[in-house]
Amino acid sequence: MYKISVDKELFKNIQFKKTKILEKATSLYWKRELLEPRIENDKIKYTIRQLDKLKITNGLGDDKPQLIIECEKVDYSFKKDLFEFYLGKILEQKNTDIQEDYKDSLIKQLLREKAALEDDMNKDHLTQVYNRRKMEADLDLFINQNNSDLLCTVFIDADRFKGINDNFGHDAGDRVLIYLAKKLQKYAKILNGEVYRYGGEEFVILCFIKKSELISKLNDLRAEIKAQRIYHKIRDISVTVSMGISFFSECKSKDEMLIKADKGVYKAKSNGRDRVEFG
Incomplete structure (x- = not known):
């Protein structure tokens, strides 16, 4: 040696x-x-x-x-x-x-690496927003907070997304999802919340905001999504979304809150898409 x-x-x-x-x-x-x-x-x-x-x-x-x-x-x-x-x-x-400082430092480093790994496991690979598993874990925490009366669920569904995949290809569909995720992340901060990919072309924002402020901010989000087109060699892609919202204070459980927000999306689709509706 x-x-x-x-x-x-x-x-x-x-x-x-x-x-x-x-x-x-x-x-x-x-x-x-x-x-x-x-x-x-x-x-x-x-x-x-x-x-x-x-x-x-x-x-x-x-x-x-x-x-x-x-x-x-x-x-x-x-x-x-x-x-x-x-x-x-x-x-x-x-x-x-x-030596003890070294051990403490090593433990802190391992904990940081563990947290980073867990955070990566909780994120959707494509859009880099949190996934449905993380949403369900966060929801269990949020409903027990002191401000749970302000807790709101916003379901966001991309309109005619199957047509985008069929007409422009799945690569273009992926770019649309990434575009939506970035817009939703921006507005999640404004809404005092977090965004999650629920599945397919569906996203959820869990946020804490007064009902009187929510609709105007979501309409700003909806308009901003619609205003920008995504480049494609065939033709630029226009994207709109339908949104459904519900408040925990008006529901008996977290599951009912999610169901009501999802119903709001179907109501928005039935009323012509590119809309915001209460469930």
């Missing part, structure tokens, strides 16, 4: 995983230690000796901090003229006064 002494800052960076590649100049010492000559076709060639682990130290004396760390690979950078030690997991620590 090779021992490499580094300065205090680099030692901490290695310990906290900020430095994953340790570089050493190609001195005579390291050339002698790492280069293994072999004869191939009457020519001398060199391979780089691989190491399982390294001892990284800082300071002088017997009580100096040290790390025993996995060495995943040893390589040579022609561009930098350096040997590169690719560092893996820390196997052992000695005399490190920040």
